[in-house]
Amino acid sequence: MCATERDAARGPRLDESLDALTRTEGVLGAVLATEDGFLLAARVSPGQDREGLAAAAAAIGRVTNDTLRRLGRGDLEVATLEASKLTFLVQRVSVGFLLVVADPGADVGVIATEMSRAAVPLERAAAALVGP
Amino acid sequence: MSIGALPEVGALRAPRSNHEARTEANAFCTCREEWATRPEALDNYRTDVDRYRRLLEREPGSLRFAEFADQLRRDGKISDATAICARGLAHNPGYATGHVVMGDIFRDAGLPDRAEAEWREGLGLDSTHPQAYLRLGELHLSRGEPERAVAMFEAALLHNPGFPEAQAKLAEARRRLSGEGGAEQDEAASARRWRLGERPAWLTSERFEELVEAVADCRSVEAAALVNLDGLLLEGSMPVPGRVGGGAGVTADLVAEARDLMRRLAGGRLRAALVQGEGGSLYCLALGDLTLAATLKPGAQVGAARAELEGAIAAVNRPGGRGNGVRN
Numbered sequence: 001m002c003a004t005e006r007d008a009a010r011g012p013r014l015d016e017s018l019d020a021l022t023r024t025e026g027v028l029g030a031v032l033a034t035e036d037g038f039l040l041a042a043r044v045s046p047g048q049d050r051e052g053l054a055a056a057a058a059a060i061g062r063v064t065n066d067t068l069r070r071l072g073r074g075d076l077e078v079a080t081l082e083a084s085k086l087t088f089l090v091q092r093v094s095v096g097f098l099l100v101v102a103d104p105g106a107d108v109g110v111i112a113t114e115m116s117r118a119a120v121p122l123e124r125a126a127a128a129l130v131g132p
Numbered sequence: 133m134s135i136g137a138l139p140e141v142g143a144l145r146a147p148r149s150n151h152e153a154r155t156e157a158n159a160f161c162t163c164r165e166e167w168a169t170r171p172e173a174l175d176n177y178r179t180d181v182d183r184y185r186r187l188l189e190r191e192p193g194s195l196r197f198a199e200f201a202d203q204l205r206r207d208g209k210i211s212d213a214t215a216i217c218a219r220g221l222a223h224n225p226g227y228a229t230g231h232v233v234m235g236d237i238f239r240d241a242g243l244p245d246r247a248e249a250e251w252r253e254g255l256g257l258d259s260t261h262p263q264a265y266l267r268l269g270e271l272h273l274s275r276g277e278p279e280r281a282v283a284m285f286e287a288a289l290l291h292n293p294g295f296p297e298a299q300a301k302l303a304e305a306r307r308r309l310s311g312e313g314g315a316e317q318d319e320a321a322s323a324r325r326w327r328l329g330e331r332p333a334w335l336t337s338e339r340f341e342e343l344v345e346a347v348a349d350c351r352s353v354e355a356a357a358l359v360n361l362d363g364l365l366l367e368g369s370m371p372v373p374g375r376v377g378g379g380a381g382v383t384a385d386l387v388a389e390a391r392d393l394m395r396r397l398a399g400g401r402l403r404a405a406l407v408q409g410e411g412g413s414l415y416c417l418a419l420g421d422l423t424l425a426a427t428l429k430p431g432a433q434v435g436a437a438r439a440e441l442e443g444a445i446a447a448v449n450r451p452g453g454r455g456n457g458v459r460n
Binding site: 052053056059060063064067068070071072073074075076077078079080081082083084085086087088104108109 | 370372373374379382383385386389390393394396397398399400401402403404405406407408409410411412413414427434435
């Protein structure tokens with residue numbers, strides 16, 4: 001099986017995990033990116049910039065992880081940035097970062113739980129995708 | 133203090149602390165004003181220059197280099213001032229006032245960035261140095277950043293409530309913030325203010341301590357601090373083992389980066405950042421140009437902690453202040 005066929009075979013599993021996540025109330029989109037900001041999978045609205053969000057996932061992940069390390073709090077688990085128009089949640093996963101964009105009034109506790117749930121199959125599929 | 137009251141060279145000694153040194157420096161400033169108003173004081177001034185020079189030759193490690201360098205700077209002898217101050221700082225790198233004077237020299241030499249670095253160095257050594265806050269406030273004001281200037285002048289007054297220069301500058305900065313500065317406010321400053329949001333009206337410098345205490349008293353909170361845009365600690369503490377100065381600067385960096393990301397992602401104005409790590413969590417609440425940061429105790433439930441923090445802030449915000457907030 002060539003790389004393209006392998007990606008195609010594994011792609012739906014990534015998407016399915018993101019689909020379930022984006023069905024959560026208040027979630028507007030979800031992106032899985034590597035630590036370098038390379039896009040692995042995305043489920044976003046038509047107007048949203050997939051690559052831009054992948055880069056944002058990595059940027060938020062890096063900044064918050066660096067903050068925790070400088071404070072002696074270990075590595076990042078989840079970061080939540082709440083702004084007036086949007087809320088961003090970033091969870092560290094083995095292949096990089098999982099980003100969710102949500103409404104400002106969304107229940108971040110529920111979304112974080114759904115992210116943790118989605119992370120397991122996402123990590124499994126993504127690891128196979130980016131692995132040797 | 134008159135010129136004649138200055139101690140003889142042999143009696144000069146290094147101040148024991150930055151605080152003591154600053155007190156002596158203030159006395160020195162009084163002398164300098166006298167030189168300007170009393171002609172006969174000028175001869176004494178020249179004698180003092182010689183006195184300083186001789187002293188520093190004999191005692192190169194003396195902290196009096198800062199006074200001497202400042203005197204030379206005011207005389208327009210920037211090269212001499214730089215040499216004296218640099219030599220003095222080489223012997224006394226931990227002397228905050230020395231860095232403040234070096235910053236003044238760089239400012240007069242038209243090197244504002246280097247001046248800023250020296251003033252910040254001074255604050256890093258002595259976070260209660262009102263003159264350093266004043267200088268940084270003036271710098272921000274000159275750059276069209278009145279919100280940053282306000283934070284600096286407030287910090288100066290926090291550590292020296294009767295500081296007339298800081299009071300006057302604070303009033304000026306607030307006028308500019310409220311729009312009375314008119315043409316002095318450029319478009320960039322307006323955009324920055326929009327992005328930062330306004331500081332809540334109730335959050336005056338007199339309430340800083342009350343707010344931080346209320347948050348620090350929450351069950352889930354380990355430490356709390358109020359930090360300005362530049363990472364300067366205005367109230368509270370955020371100790372980090374092995375890290376000089378604690379975590380105040382780290383939280384300011386996080387909020388600055390997060391604000392920038394929100395702008396680029398069209399997310400709007402940053403309200404809060406909650407960062408959960410393997411070894412604990414950090415909660416930052418943006419309050420206009422200030423950040424209220426709290427580290428949470430290990431094992432603290434994030435949802436409960438947020439509710440506690442919001443309750444504590446609401447209690448401070450309430451007319452009459454605290455009283456019903458969540459307490460230990």
